[in-house]
Amino acid sequence: MTTSILIVEDEPAIREMVRFALERAGFTCREAGDSERALVAIADRCPDLALIDWMLPGMNGIDLARRLKREDATKELPLIMLTARGEEDDRIRGLEVGADDYITKPFSPRELVARIKAVMRRYQPHSGDAPIIAGELSLDPTSHRVTAGEHVLDMGPTEFRLLLFFMTHAERVYSRTQLLDKIWGSNVYVEERTVDVHIRRLRKALETQGHDRYIQTVRGAGYRFSAKD
């Protein structure tokens, strides 16, 4: 699964440098030159994390962070603030409005990537070794094994990644496009019907133990994982 990051920064040179570093590290990126554009981009498709420059024209980065943390739709969005200023006061203000971390310019690409990964780990308790349980299913991210009771379910790597995504994002509907972004990455050209093919295979694997109903088709919208009865 690729992590998508929104870079909110008004200086094109820094934006490009950050994007280059993050894409090299395997993240997918979108860019916004100011807070207003960032809000539009987030409303369009919520990223997994936003990197927000403190000093932006118009609404500044700190007000943007405050606003995102206040709204239900975005309060869980991890935020990292970027700033040229390294004063302790700013750091405290940034963390007070709910930013998850703070990076002072100039920073090395390696440091940036390490901080992003650290913040993402905090938000993804299941990226560790513990098996993920939903309904009758147990998925072990370490051994890549999915079991239903005593039975091991046989599935390919793509079906495994799909199931991992669904089990960690249960009860939410995802469109084919969103699933393509999350599972295949937005830089890869894959047709939407590829998603249907893998959903079918995943259902077939689950069906062997009678759990194919966990993957639900939501007409006109996409797919949802639900282990509820």
Ligand code: CA
């Ligand atoms: Ca700036």
